[in-house]
Amino acid sequence: MENKVSLLAPGGSPEMAQAAFLAGADAVYVGALGWSRRTARYELPDQDIGAINQLAKEMGKGVRVALNTNFSPLEMDLFLKKVERFAQWGVHGLILTDPGAMFLVKESFPQLEVHVSAGANAINLEDLRFYREIGVDMVVAPCNLTVEEITEIKRYVDVGIEVFLHSNTCFTYLGKCLMSSYFRYQWHRDQEGKNHFWGSPNRGGYCHRVCKAQWSMEKGDPVLLKNDMFLAFSNIPRYLEAGVDCLKIQGREYSIDLISDIVSFYRSLLDELTQQGKEVDMAAYLTQLEEISMKRDAQRNSRTHTVLQEVVEEIPLPL
Numbered sequence: 001m002e003n004k005v006s007l008l009a010p011g012g013s014p015e016m017a018q019a020a021f022l023a024g025a026d027a028v029y030v031g032a033l034g035w036s037r038r039t040a041r042y043e044l045p046d047q048d049i050g051a052i053n054q055l056a057k058e059m060g061k062g063v064r065v066a067l068n069t070n071f072s073p074l075e076m077d078l079f080l081k082k083v084e085r086f087a088q089w090g091v092h093g094l095i096l097t098d099p100g101a102m103f104l105v106k107e108s109f110p111q112l113e114v115h116v117s118a119g120a121n122a123i124n125l126e127d128l129r130f131y132r133e134i135g136v137d138m139v140v141a142p143c144n145l146t147v148e149e150i151t152e153i154k155r156y157v158d159v160g161i162e163v164f165l166h167s168n169t170c171f172t173y174l175g176k177c178l179m180s181s182y183f184r185y186q187w188h189r190d191q192e193g194k195n196h197f198w199g200s201p202n203r204g205g206y207c208h209r210v211c212k213a214q215w216s217m218e219k220g221d222p223v224l225l226k227n228d229m230f231l232a233f234s235n236i237p238r239y240l241e242a243g244v245d246c247l248k249i250q251g252r253e254y255s256i257d258l259i260s261d262i263v264s265f266y267r268s269l270l271d272e273l274t275q276q277g278k279e280v281d282m283a284a285y286l287t288q289l290e291e292i293s294m295k296r297d298a299q300r301n302s303r304t305h306t307v308l309q310e311v312v313e314e315i316p317l318p319l
C-alpha cells in the first residue's frame with residue numbers, strides 16, 4: 001500500500017504544534033482568534049500562527065488555518081485581510097465553511113489550499129462535486145459519515161478526503177446543530193469590527209455539548225454519556241484502502257503530553273500499515289490505544305463537564 005495519507009494534529013499553542021511535529025505529524029491546524037469553531041482560549045493570535053508557520057517551514061511540515069465560522073457580510077474585508085496576510089507568509093492551507101469564501105479565496109489566492117470544514121456538512125456526492133467544481137482541495141468528512149459512505153465518495157469524486165480519528169460524536173450534523181445557542185447566546189464586537197460569540201460554534205463560539213448530558217426536567221448535575229472511542233481505529237485499514245488522504249486528530253484543548261502521545265501512536269501505526277508486506281499487530285496497538293484513551297477520557301470528560309455546567313447554571317427551572 002502506497003504511503004500517501006497525511007497525519008494532521010491540533011496546534012492549540014506554538015508548544016503543542018512543536019510537540020506534534022516532533023511526534024510525527026505532517027501538519028497542524030490552528031484556529032485564528034475569533035474565526036474558528038472554538039473559544040478564544042484555544043485560538044491563536046496572528047503572531048503565534050506566524051511563529052508556527054515558520055517552524056513548520058524549517059521542519060518541512062504544513063500549517064492549516066481554520067477560519068471556519070459563518071461570518072457576517074460586514075466582516076468580509078477583515079476576512080480577506082487576514083487571508084492575504086496568511087498567504088504572504090506562505091501558509092499551506094485554510095479550513096473554511098462558507099462556500100462563497102472558498103470560491104473567493106481560490107480565485108484571489110490560488111496558491112492556498114482550501115479545505116472544506118466538517119462544519120460545512122458535505123455529506124453526499126453532489127455536495128462533494130460542487131466543492132470540487134469551485135476548486136477546493138480537501139473535504140473534511142463529517143464525523144457521522146460511515147466508512148461505507150466515505151468509500152463511496154472516494155470512488156466517485158476526485159477530491160481529497162480527511163477523516164477524524166477522534167471526535168465527539170454528534171447525533172446531528174455539526175454545522176447544523178443549534179442546541180448550544182438555545183442555552184447560551186452572547187457576543188461582542190471588537191475594535192476592528194469582528195464579532196465574537198459564545199454558545200454558537202457556527203459563528204465562532206463553542207459547542208456546550210448539551211447532547212452529551214442525560215437531561216431531566218429538573219435542573220441538576222449533567223450525567224455524561226459514554227462515547228465509542230475505538231470505531232475510527234478499527235476503520236483505519238479500510239480508510240487507507242478507500243484512499244482517504246488525511247487523518248485528523250482533534251484536541252486543541254488537550255494537554256501537550258497527550259497530543260504528543262496520540263500523534264506518536266498514529267504515526268507508528270500508519271507507518272506500519274503503509275509498509276508493503278508488513279503484518280501489523282493490531283491487538284498490540286489496541287492495548288496501547290486503551291491506555292491513551294483513558295488519559296484522553298479524563299481530559300475530555302472534565303472539559304465536557306465544565307462546558308455543560310456553564311449552561312446548566314444558566315437554565316431557568318421549568319414553569
Ligand code: SF4
Pocket residue numbers: 168169170171172174177178179180207208209210211212
Ligand atoms: S451539541 Fe455539540 S456535540 Fe452535540 S450534536 Fe450539537 S454540535 Fe454535536
